[in-house]
Amino acid sequence: MELVVSLGIGIVAGSGVWLxxxxxxxxxxxxxxxxxxxxxxxxxSTGGLRSGAAAVLAxxxxxxxxxxxxxxxxxxxxxxIVIGFATTALLLVVLLAARGLTGTDHVDGRERDx
Amino acid sequence: xxxxxxxxxxxxxVVPMLAGAVMVLASDRWRWSPVPxxxxxxxxxxxxxxLLLAAADQPAVRxxxxxxxxxxxxxxxxxxxxxxxxxxLASVLGLAAFVFxxxxxxxxxxxxxxxxxxxxxxxNGAFLTGDLFNLFVFxxxxxxxxxxxxxxxxxxxxxxxxxxxxxxxxxxxxxxLVGVSLVYGIAGTLNMADLAQRMRGIASEDRAVLExxxxxxxxxxLVKAAMWPxxxxxTGTYSAASAPAAAILSLLSKVGIYAVLRLWLLLFGDxxxxxxxxxxxxxxxxxxxxxxFGSIAVLASQNLSRMAGASVLVSSGTLLAAxxxxxxxxxxxxxxxxxxxxxxxxxFFLLIELVERGREVGADVLAVTRxxxxxxxxxxxxxxxxxxxxxxxxxxxxxxxxxxxxxxxxAGLPPLSGFLAKFAILAPLFSAGAxxxxxSWALMAALILSGLATVIALVRSGIDVFWTTPHSAPPRxxxxxxxxxxxxxxxxxxxxxxxxxxxxxxxxxxRSLHAPQDYVQGVMGVPDPEPRxxx
Numbered sequence: 001m002e003l004v005v006s007l008g009i010g011i012v013a014g015s016g017v018w019l020x021x022x023x024x025x026x027x028x029x030x031x032x033x034x035x036x037x038x039x040x041x042x043x044x045s046t047g048g049l050r051s052g053a054a055a056v057l058a059x060x061x062x063x064x065x066x067x068x069x070x071x072x073x074x075x076x077x078x079x080x081i082v083i084g085f086a087t088t089a090l091l092l093v094v095l096l097a098a099r100g101l102t103g104t105d106h107v108d109g110r111e112r113d114x
Numbered sequence: 115x116x117x118x119x120x121x122x123x124x125x126x127x128v129v130p131m132l133a134g135a136v137m138v139l140a141s142d143r144w145r146w147s148p149v150p151x152x153x154x155x156x157x158x159x160x161x162x163x164x165l166l167l168a169a170a171d172q173p174a175v176r177x178x179x180x181x182x183x184x185x186x187x188x189x190x191x192x193x194x195x196x197x198x199x200x201x202x203l204a205s206v207l208g209l210a211a212f213v214f215x216x217x218x219x220x221x222x223x224x225x226x227x228x229x230x231x232x233x234x235x236x237x238n239g240a241f242l243t244g245d246l247f248n249l250f251v252f253x254x255x256x257x258x259x260x261x262x263x264x265x266x267x268x269x270x271x272x273x274x275x276x277x278x279x280x281x282x283x284x285x286x287x288x289x290x291l292v293g294v295s296l297v298y299g300i301a302g303t304l305n306m307a308d309l310a311q312r313m314r315g316i317a318s319e320d321r322a323v324l325e326x327x328x329x330x331x332x333x334x335x336l337v338k339a340a341m342w343p344x345x346x347x348x349t350g351t352y353s354a355a356s357a358p359a360a361a362i363l364s365l366l367s368k369v370g371i372y373a374v375l376r377l378w379l380l381l382f383g384d385x386x387x388x389x390x391x392x393x394x395x396x397x398x399x400x401x402x403x404x405x406x407f408g409s410i411a412v413l414a415s416q417n418l419s420r421m422a423g424a425s426v427l428v429s430s431g432t433l434l435a436a437x438x439x440x441x442x443x444x445x446x447x448x449x450x451x452x453x454x455x456x457x458x459x460x461x462f463f464l465l466i467e468l469v470e471r472g473r474e475v476g477a478d479v480l481a482v483t484r485x486x487x488x489x490x491x492x493x494x495x496x497x498x499x500x501x502x503x504x505x506x507x508x509x510x511x512x513x514x515x516x517x518x519x520x521x522x523x524x525a526g527l528p529p530l531s532g533f534l535a536k537f538a539i540l541a542p543l544f545s546a547g548a549x550x551x552x553x554s555w556a557l558m559a560a561l562i563l564s565g566l567a568t569v570i571a572l573v574r575s576g577i578d579v580f581w582t583t584p585h586s587a588p589p590r591x592x593x594x595x596x597x598x599x600x601x602x603x604x605x606x607x608x609x610x611x612x613x614x615x616x617x618x619x620x621x622x623x624x625r626s627l628h629a630p631q632d633y634v635q636g637v638m639g640v641p642d643p644e645p646r647x648x649x
Contacts (some may be wrong), residue, residue: 032462033280035288036288042291042295043291046296046299072304073295073298076135076247076295079251083254087261090258091277091279094265094273094276094280095277097273101269101270101274102273107281108274
């Protein structure tokens with residue numbers, strides 16, 4: 001499971017970085033979204049990967065630490081997702097404004113050959 | 115500690131949050147309402163910051179436990195001298211930007227005042243929090259508000275620069291998250307004090323991963339502080355932003371410096387086991403390169419607002435290099451430099467707006483080019499006899515004096531606080547008994563040469579603006595616009611006059627940063643010193 005998750009994070013992050021370095025604003029925002037998915041998965045995986053483990057102790061059960069998923073990365077990832085959503089939406093508005101004002105979707109606001 | 119003074123600690127976060135929220139709701143029906151609300155909130159923050167500044171002047175750190183959870187489980191706010199200093203600077207600069215915006219800028223777009231309040235909320239929170247993830251949240255609040263402020267007034271230049279600013283900062287936030295999660299994965303805590311306690315006990319095979327995580331975290335802070343290869347976004351964004359927004363944004367780069375100062379000294383101090391002084395040389399080298407780049411940028415700037423942006427770079431670089439040297443008394447000098455440069459750069463950004471108002475459009479863009487190629491100089495003395503005896507108009511004279519004060523402060527020339535700050539950084543490096551290393555010489559060269567570059571650039575543009583270009587009509591400057599500049603410059607002069615007490619305070623701050631046992635014990639100590647009252 002570790003290998004699949006780490007490969008998945010690596011591929012998503014790599015695609016994100018590649019898209020981020022592209023000159024079109026749409027590619028940049030998709031790249032940022034992919035990167036933030038990769039980061040969210042990464043945060044989630046720092047609590048340790050295990051399946052079928054609950055984050056909250058059940059009643060009348062004296063569990064050990066090995067039995068339970070760490071709830072803190074899950075809380076962190078929720079916060080990160082919400083903040084990521086908000087800032088990406090804000091960036092989208094700025095992208096549209098830049099497209100309207102400069103007449104091009106190049107990240108520098110002008111085409112390279114101009 | 116009585117009951118209400120305990121809660122003073124969270125007030126700098128709560129006051130702007132409430133004020134901003136009420137403004138958003140009330141401004142639909144009562145369009146005048148943001149102004150009195152904002153004024154009340156800003157004044158309240160200044161008063162709070164002064165109270166906290168006085169309260170922090172003690173060895174023990176003041177703690178506010180949210181929900182009264184012990185620090186291992188809950189989020190704490192911690193106030194020491196450094197936090198109090200940053201709070202005071204933020205509130206003073208916020209008040210200046212607020213008053214300045216009343217004349218013109220508040221009408222240039224919607225929701226300026228709520229954004230300013232949320233900006234203050236993010237800044238104050240980032241300075242107070244004692245928890246890494248909470249620091250991330252306040253960073254995001256601060257950044258989200260700054261995106262709005264940077265774009266305030268709209269226009270092609272702002273949107274184009276704002277786009278780069280937002281993308282760079284979003285990537286930096288992602289790096290922040292990667293760093294935080296690596297730290298949590300290895301150390302199992304996000305509380306800064308708890309992390310400092312656990313640094314020594316980290317297993318040697320895990321130490322490299324933890325250091326990598328902290329380095330990634332450091333990159334995120336250094337992007338904010340605009341260290342050399344990471345800071346190319348800064349000048350464009352700051353020079354495009356409206357004057358009051360730029361004044362506040364200039365403090366944002368100091369938040370990166372604050373985070374580096376706090377975490378680096380806390381985590382890699384003498385108790386860090388095998389990681390003592392981790393990455394210190396990198397801070398010095400990066401800082402020196404930033405100073406070099408900033409000085410060249412100051413000289414090459416074609417207009418005043420880019421010049422101000424470049425002097426933010428110089429000040430960031432100076433601070434990073436001074437902090438990275440890792441000596442207590444140098445850090446004390448760096449804190450004095452921090453206070454002086456924040457006030458001076460804030461005043462400079464506001465002043466530029468007034469100075470440029472009286473000039474024809476595009477004059478400053480051509481100034482350097484004209485000088486270099488010697489064109490446009492010939493036709494100046496045609497009507498010289500008519501101008502004999504024409505005094506400089508009063509407004510221009512006052513603006514010129516303020517400009518000169520800013521130039522003295524930024525360049526670090528005597529007699530003002532900029533000089534004292536540079537002296538306070540350099541004196542411990544070369545005092546008797548100190549081992550003078552090549553690094554000390556490099557730092558001295560950087561400080562003096564960057565001062566020289568700033569003097570050349572500012573004198574050149576000052577002569578061009580105030581002496582050679584005749585003002586067709588003196589710029590119309592309201593008292594309300596000049597008052598905040600005068601306040602910031604007066605504070606710098608007060609800092610010069612009261613340099614002794616200020617240095618005592620800041621040296622104490624530096625000492626407690628370099629010996630963070632009080633901080634760690636204060637945060638990790640037993641909660642609830644008073645008996646818990648029945649609910």
